Amino acid sequence: MAKIIVAALPITGELAPLLQLARGLAGRGHQITVVTGSRFRADAENAGLAFTPVTGAADFDDRLLDRDPERLKLTPGPEMLNYDWKHAFVAPIPDQYAVLQRLLEQDPDQYLISNALWLGALPTALGAPGLRPRRWVAVTAVPLALSSDDTTFFGPVPVEPGGDQKAANRAANEQFAMMMQPAQDRLTEVLNSLNVTQQFPPFVDATFTAPDVTAALTVPGFEFERGDAPDSLHLVGILPARSAPDWEPPAWWAELDGSRPVVVVTQGTPANGDLSQLVEPTLTGLADLDVTVVAALGRETDALSIPVPPNARVAEFIPFDALLPKADLYITNGGSGGTHQAIAAGVPVIVAGLTEDKPANAARVAYHGLGINLETATPTPEAVAAAAQLALKGTDMRDRVRKLAPVYAAHATLGEIERLTLD
Known part of the structure; x- marks a missing residue:
């Protein structure tokens, strides 16, 4: 000890x-x-x-x-x-x-x-x-x-x-x-x-x-x-997405059955004060696509200022260890935790963020071909839709992400940090 x-x-x-x-x-x-x-x-x-x-x-x-x-x-x-x-x-x-x-x-x-x-x-x-x-x-x-x-x-x-x-x-x-x-x-x-x-x-x-x-x-x-x-x-790899033992799936959870692509969008927790930056453009831009959009808001669902499209499902919180394995694409403002967790789950990433570490994460995603950098924090619905369609069709992008996922899995991050501390 x-x-x-x-x-x-x-x-x-x-x-x-x-x-x-x-x-x-x-x-x-x-x-x-x-x-x-x-x-x-x-x-x-x-x-x-x-x-x-x-x-x-x-x-x-x-x-x-x-x-x-x-x-x-x-x-x-x-x-x-x-x-x-x-x-x-x-x-x-x-x-x-x-x-x-x-x-x-x-x-x-x-x-x-x-x-x-x-x-x-x-x-x-x-x-x-x-x-x-x-x-x-x-x-x-x-x-x-x-x-x-x-x-x-x-x-x-x-x-x-x-x-x-x-x-x-x-x-x-x-x-x-x-x-x-x-x-x-x-x-x-x-x-x-x-x-x-x-x-x-x-x-x-x-x-x-x-x-x-x-x-x-x-x-x-x-x-x-x-x-x-x-x-x-x-x-040293990443810490695993935290589970939530008391979380109960919403009534629509069974819809995420692989019958059509699942696109997850979130602005994280600290930067979710204005959902019109990314969540709402995503809901609007993808409304006519044959996908299911899951918006994890990190706050109350009535914070949305637009109607929820028929192909979208919205929740205040969904644990990523449950959600990301069902996802085909992750749209984010570029926080490190969610970006890494998505790639570790084999999911390509679209990043739209300009503050803190977000543009640096976006640069890495684009450089390594793991997703798309929108180079803005406030994309238009049309820009999100175009990027989503490109990412969902991009087999090379998806292959690169899937090849990197085992690199994450090879790390026992907690044990590595413990060893580095006590050696």
Whole structure:
């Protein structure tokens, strides 16, 4: 048995895989303390896990991020990305550092597993005073932003025949670092205030290289290849879609019998405030096609502002471990969890998303031929319909997805992370 601190940002998409990991490790006999925002206390304690809340700037409510008046003035891109980094990832560092030090002072014989953007262990890793955990494992569920001569965050840069691919990638990565200079400057200020002795490397590499180990919840064949990646980086597969033992199938469930294609559409949980972005265009665009559309809303069904077409079925929640095996196509705004789970189930993906990690997931889907990138967060019904018809007829696309599915299945992700933590 090991004593493990599992720390995550109080952002639903960042916390969910860490909580799942914490439950799994506790089931293997380890003593777990969850560290995150105070509103998630019940999620941890109901799972029988010890809980320590962060305080101050680290204890924010992610449901309010999209309503921030200052953020609403920004367009997706560099300005918004720098704003998010400064407010959601950099500002919490002093309070995260403080709670981690308090826990290690109480018992220094503890390991730390954090999501990669929980940076409370970064100060001591860069020489600030204080205790360090026995081992720090960063887990990332989002695409890797680790710079490389082989790729950028969004894939290898297109070059003319005979062009220098590595030079083009280096230049693009340097441009990305320059673009993120405002966040880098703020991060440097915060780290210097905590008396670090080492400089943070060009943005954002140290979030992956400063931990003792980085476990990326992805697989080769989805992530871009990096021949120069550090030995501390491991691609460990994905955590399985959570089951819901108490869930009861709706009355129409028997209709998903394979007699015609099933198209699943969702905007996930955090980004489902405006269903007119993707769910409603999908319902409208596919209304006349010989398919069954299943819309998993992640919220109340009366949030739809349009009538439900005859070929569509709508639910507030359907567990993906039950739904995806029945699906022929998955339409999403590009969250990492659902995108990976669909491909692991052998289902091609259509992605429509421009914020957070969504365009990076879309780039990987398109680059590897696993689906279609609509390159917008608000596609028209006609664009969704055209992409859906292409994907449903695309045997090459479907074959590539089915060949990648066993790569996911080959990983025992929980066991791999446990081994990387305790080795």
